[in-house]
Amino acid sequence: MLDASATSATLQRLPSAPTAEPTRLRSLAHLRRFDREQDIYGQEERSDTWYRVMSGSARKFLMRADGRRQLVDIYLPGDLFGFTSRLHHRFAVQAVTEGTVIACYPRQRVEALAREDSETALEIRRQILEALERLQQQLLVIGTMTAQEKVREFLLYFHRRLSADKDEGMALPISRYDIADMLGISPETVCRAITDLQARGVISLEGPRRIRITRRRGGQNG
Amino acid sequence: MLDASATSATLQRLPSAPTAEPTRLRSLAHLRRFDREQDIYGQEERSDTWYRVMSGSARKFLMRADGRRQLVDIYLPGDLFGFTSRLHHRFAVQAVTEGTVIACYPRQRVEALAREDSETALEIRRQILEALERLQQQLLVIGTMTAQEKVREFLLYFHRRLSADKDEGMALPISRYDIADMLGISPETVCRAITDLQARGVISLEGPRRIRITRRRGGQNG
DNA sequence: CGACTCTTTGATGGAACTCAAATCTAGTGG
DNA sequence: CCACTAGATTTGAGTTCCATCAAAGAGTCG
Structure with a gap:
């Protein structure tokens, strides 16, 4: 909605990562800064990028036909997100905190790296598992x-x-x-x-x- | 009767992936048969095996201190499960259908294979993502x-x-x-x-x- | 200070849990 | 084949819990 000029976000090089992040992966990232409520990616958007919260926080959600908003996850510093087995996302993710900084990784290049570097592949697997555990925890809470x-x-x-x-x-x-x-x-x-x-x-x-x-x-x- | 319809679905369940099971992975598996309500793995058990439903169905759940049972997922033919980033499981999985057949994969050997075969690594990543999508869907339902x-x-x-x-x-x-x-x-x-x-x-x-x-x-x- | 959003509290009708019992189903053995 | 049993499903009645509508307090930022 407000996201027409989505490129108010600044592109820059990543100086240093707060959380443990493999060097190989880090070299693929570029940082973007988001305002409060600004979309990081939208519902139905092509899933060609992976993201990691460097600072701030973000919400993953879905808007229903009846206008209800369903929140699925909250992303905090260190969390990797944006991966799916689908071609397009089914949820939107937007910054919650003003000035949230997100590292963006081109999916193709990450997967290429994973193909040749088993260490990176393991790291990615671990991160996806983290997301899985988080959702399970979330299910326990809501359940x-x-x-x-x-x-x-x-x-x-x-x-x-x-x-x-x-x-x-x-x-x-x-x-x-x-x-x-x-x-x-x-x-x-x-x-x-x-x-x-x-x-x-x-x-x-x-x-x-x-x-x-x-x-x-x-x-x-x- | 339930089994009949379930088994016929085995090879066509995954929407985006026609691949059933990579030959490399299959060679690591051994099959086990479970009775109704029988544990496939228990809460707090060591997570050293991955599983795949070949026929029948299974429930993943957690018993609360107050006696309430919380169901987190239902596994159907084709579903891979049992992976976690933790050393021990936090949930139990037991067969729902009488005569449920499960393929068991030793985790160490699967991961060793993934380390040297990027194709297998990709397949595993895809399977974990499937589980993730399922949990998200589940969250939408409960939410x-x-x-x-x-x-x-x-x-x-x-x-x-x-x-x-x-x-x-x-x-x-x-x-x-x-x-x-x-x-x-x-x-x-x-x-x-x-x-x-x-x-x-x-x-x-x-x-x-x-x-x-x-x-x-x-x-x-x- | 004043406009805005967020949070809290109140009142009320409807939804869902609980306890209880009746009905249905599948499976067993006579 | 049928009676019988144990479990699953359905229905009923009463009570608690929660969504909704409404409005008042708190916090924030210009």
Whole structure:
């Protein structure tokens, strides 16, 4: 929508990677910077590029015919995404945080590299498996029955992913609406669940976007 | 009866890939037969084997502390499973259909083969991507809001996966309980939803396990 | 400061879970 | 072949939970 002039994103060389990234792969990447809500790729777009979050965050989602938005995944620094067995994407991915920096890898060249370098191939396999594990975790969260559980599981899961310390609060990059669209419940219910969890002493808020996990019971660690 | 339709689907299930199983990979496999409800691998088991359904079906699930069973995926003929980036599994997989036949591949040897044969490596990558797509689809199904939608989406999705003809009914290998544990709703609600869908003319039943899709509106095809 | 978005809270009708029981199905053995 | 059994499926009644509509508070950024 706003993405008509998608090339407000800046092209530049990659100076150094924050996360462990094989040198061979890194040499194929170029960096782009995205504004808040800006599309990284659109629904139905050709899947000829792979991406990695260098900083910031992004949401993967699908717009339904009835106008509902379904969130499928949140990408955080270090996450590789954009691969599919299809020719075209079925979801869109857009930046959540202002100034999100994404490394872009031309798919053809990555696959060519993988063909001749088994180490790269292994790394790619590992990254796809990571995405798989994330989706499974996500399924476990959404698969719980009550809304309260969903929100609690989601917060624990997200806290783990942000690899934040238990004692220091985590800074949620996403809104209540994002959480709602991710869990298949209404934003108001997310709010009420958070309020209840706070009342029960499971979490404590220091500002709406800063959440501290106080008590973690029955949580299976990652 | 269920087996008959399932087995005939073996070689034509994958939409984008006509390839059944590379000869190189096949040579590493040995076949095992499983009874109904028998574990193919258990929760917390070491992940040193990959599997492929040759005939029958299997469920991947996790038992929660409160006794609730959460289903994450259903494996049908042609599906490869068992890979993870972890050392141990976090889910169990057990046969659903009596006499399910599974091909087992020693992980070490598969990965060794992948290291020296880029074609095999590509095939593995493709298979993992298939699993990823399946989980995404599953997330879309569960992420819908009403139970009615969930059940309808699930039936359409499963119908697609069984690559059954629209006009001929599909033979559900799984129970209402399985569907419920997959969608995070109660089995009674699954029943009522199916009854309602039947009343609305969306589906028609010829026996509880034989479902025919009558009308498919708004369904995105695979 | 003021406009905007995000978050929270309230009230209400409808949806879904639970407990309970009836019906159906498939499989077993007489 | 049929009665019988165990399991699966369906239906009913009552209660809880959640989506929805509405509006008020909080936070943010110009």
